[in-house]
Amino acid sequence: MSIDTPPITPQQYEVLHGGGAEAAEIAKQRLSRRRFLRRSMLAVYGVATTASVAGALYFMYPNLAGQFGSDLNVGKITDFPGAQPKDFKIGQAGVFYVQPAKTYLVHLAPNTQYQLSGSNLKDQLSTESFVKGADGSYWVALYQRCVHLGCTVPFRDDCVSFKCPCHGSHYNVDGEYLDGPAPRSLDRFAMSSDVQRGAALYAQYCFQCHGLNGQGLTGPKLNGNPAVNNLTDDDILRIISGGIANTSDPSKLLMPAWSEQFGGPLTQIDIQYLFALIRSADPNYLSKNGYPTGPGSNGFSQVPSNLQNTNPTAYQTAVAQATASASGQLGQPVDMTNKKAVTLDIVPPPSGATCSPACFSPLNVKVKVGTVITWVNKSTTPHTVTAMVGENPSSPTPAAKIYDSGATKLIMPNQTFTYTVTMAAYNFNKNHAVFYYCQIHPSMVAELIIVP
Numbered sequence: 067m068s069i070d071t072p073p074i075t076p077q078q079y080e081v082l083h084g085g086g087a088e089a090a091e092i093a094k095q096r097l098s099r100r101r102f103l104r105r106s107m108l109a110v111y112g113v114a115t116t117a118s119v120a121g122a123l124y125f126m127y128p129n130l131a132g133q134f135g136s137d138l139n140v141g142k143i144t145d146f147p148g149a150q151p152k153d154f155k156i157g158q159a160g161v162f163y164v165q166p167a168k169t170y171l172v173h174l175a176p177n178t179q180y181q182l183s184g185s186n187l188k189d190q191l192s193t194e195s196f197v198k199g200a201d202g203s204y205w206v207a208l209y210q211r212c213v214h215l216g217c218t219v220p221f222r223d224d225c226v227s228f229k230c231p232c233h234g235s236h237y238n239v240d241g242e243y244l245d246g247p248a249p250r251s252l253d254r255f256a257m258s259s260d261v262q263r264g265a266a267l268y269a270q271y272c273f274q275c276h277g278l279n280g281q282g283l284t285g286p287k288l289n290g291n292p293a294v295n296n297l298t299d300d301d302i303l304r305i306i307s308g309g310i311a312n313t314s315d316p317s318k319l320l321m322p323a324w325s326e327q328f329g330g331p332l333t334q335i336d337i338q339y340l341f342a343l344i345r346s347a348d349p350n351y352l353s354k355n356g357y358p359t360g361p362g363s364n365g366f367s368q369v370p371s372n373l374q375n376t377n378p379t380a381y382q383t384a385v386a387q388a389t390a391s392a393s394g395q396l397g398q399p400v401d402m403t404n405k406k407a408v409t410l411d412i413v414p415p416p417s418g419a420t421c422s423p424a425c426f427s428p429l430n431v432k433v434k435v436g437t438v439i440t441w442v443n444k445s446t447t448p449h450t451v452t453a454m455v456g457e458n459p460s461s462p463t464p465a466a467k468i469y470d471s472g473a474t475k476l477i478m479p480n481q482t483f484t485y486t487v488t489m490a491a492y493n494f495n496k497n498h499a500v501f502y503y504c505q506i507h508p509s510m511v512a513e514l515i516i517v518p
């Protein structure tokens with residue numbers, strides 16, 4: 067994740083809020099209050115927090131649990147039933163005090179009417195501190211301290227609001243300022259579920275081999291794969307942590323190890339988030355363990371938007387790959403028959419991945435005879451653009467008479483290769499498609515569909 071300073075914990079927040087030297091130290095690392103709040107994440111709910119899994123993890127990695135600086139897991143989604151504000155009861159419905167986080171967790175049932183006149187729910191949601199649950203409910207985490215002079219603010223069931231005992235500041239159920247000396251609304255902590263976190267990690271580390279939608283590419287399908295669903299919790303955690311050995315060559319791994327314990331980039335908590343993501347795709351697992359099911363519960367649906375935000379180029383490639391794998395081919399061709407000259411990019415593989423099936427972008431284009439195609443190497447490694455004999459990408463042979471940039475004069479980064487589509491290319495295969503690849507990275511395969 068591209069977070070340049072570690073997330074802040076409620077404890078740090080407390081220190082910062084209370085002033086003093088420690089606060090100055092923490093504040094020094096921060097940019098703006100907004101970004102600061104955004105980083106104060108609490109992992110609130112999700113499927114990974116079943117007792118057996120949490121227990122097993124604690125046993126394996128005792129010093130990581132609840133460590134200063136790490137996310138705080140405050141429990142299962144089902145421990146905090148939502149309600150309409152009129153039915154709120156502290157600790158039972160709608161509003162819960164979460165002691166380790168010094169925070170009120172507010173869970174508004176679906177269809178809650180919004181509280182303040184003049185502010186609408188949509189605006190509130192875009193402030194990014196409200197989280198929408200899979201069931202259409204809303205969550206918000208409110209810091210317990212009064213923004214006037216810092217007294218702890220209790221929730222009052224009788225008036226369905228937060229009322230500060232010190233000087234009478236008054237906030238509604240979602241922490242908005244109503245009246246009294248406080249200058250603004252209660253502070254909110256950013257919040258996310260382990261499934262959401264898992265989707266963000268997946269969009270960084272896993273989609274390259276397992277596909278944008280978990281549909282499988284060079285790695286197996288993870289989204290809705292019965293074989294994966296049938297793995298035990300421990301097996302899934304162990305596989306992600308330690309990778310998968312290649313039994314015919316134990317010095318190599320079929321899948322890399324992801325846990326920092328084995329030299330990978332991820333903490334054990336990250337691995338638990340990924341576990342939660344994979345389990346969220348299994349409705350049977352969810353219902354068996356008492357988690358909400360339904361269209362919003364499958365975390366793989368959040369991966370594309372995560373990737374689109376963090377790495378638009380990789381996103382384009384991944385979409386092409388997802389289309390390719392869905393159609394069993396290289397996807398629907400992009401129609402470029404109205405152009406005399408087209409540019410195709412050779413893009414870098416997403417970090418940690420190889421260019422498989424391709425870092426040609428787009429992967430599949432439809433062009434006319436006579437079109438001038440320029441490949442631009444926007445990656446950091448040399449490649450070739452080489453037409454192949456026939457249509458079997460698994461054992462490509464160069465078809466140099468069609469086109470080949472050449473294994474001896476590689477297309478270096480920022481260099482280009484140009485080819486004008488010929489009639490010979492049109493007639494080369496009976497379906498008028500030419501597959502091409504990179505001689506250095508033969509798993510990079512793409513396609514031209516040629517029309518006369």
Ligand code: HEC
Pocket residue numbers: 268271272273274275276284285286288293294302305306310320321322324340418419420
């Ligand atoms: C470089 C490619 C690659 C990347 C990146 C990758 N995997 Fe894998 N993964 C594989 C391969 C290949 C296999 C299957 C190995 C085998 O043949 O048993 C696999 C298997 C798995 C399995 C077991 C599936 C089964 O059917 O048994 C899980 C779970 C898994 N990966 C999760 C992840 C997660 C989570 C990430 C991201 C942190 C990830 N993988 C990233 C290549 C990759």
Ligand code: FES
Pocket residue numbers: 212213214215216217230231232233234235246247248
């Ligand atoms: S500290 Fe809460 S109103 Fe003054």
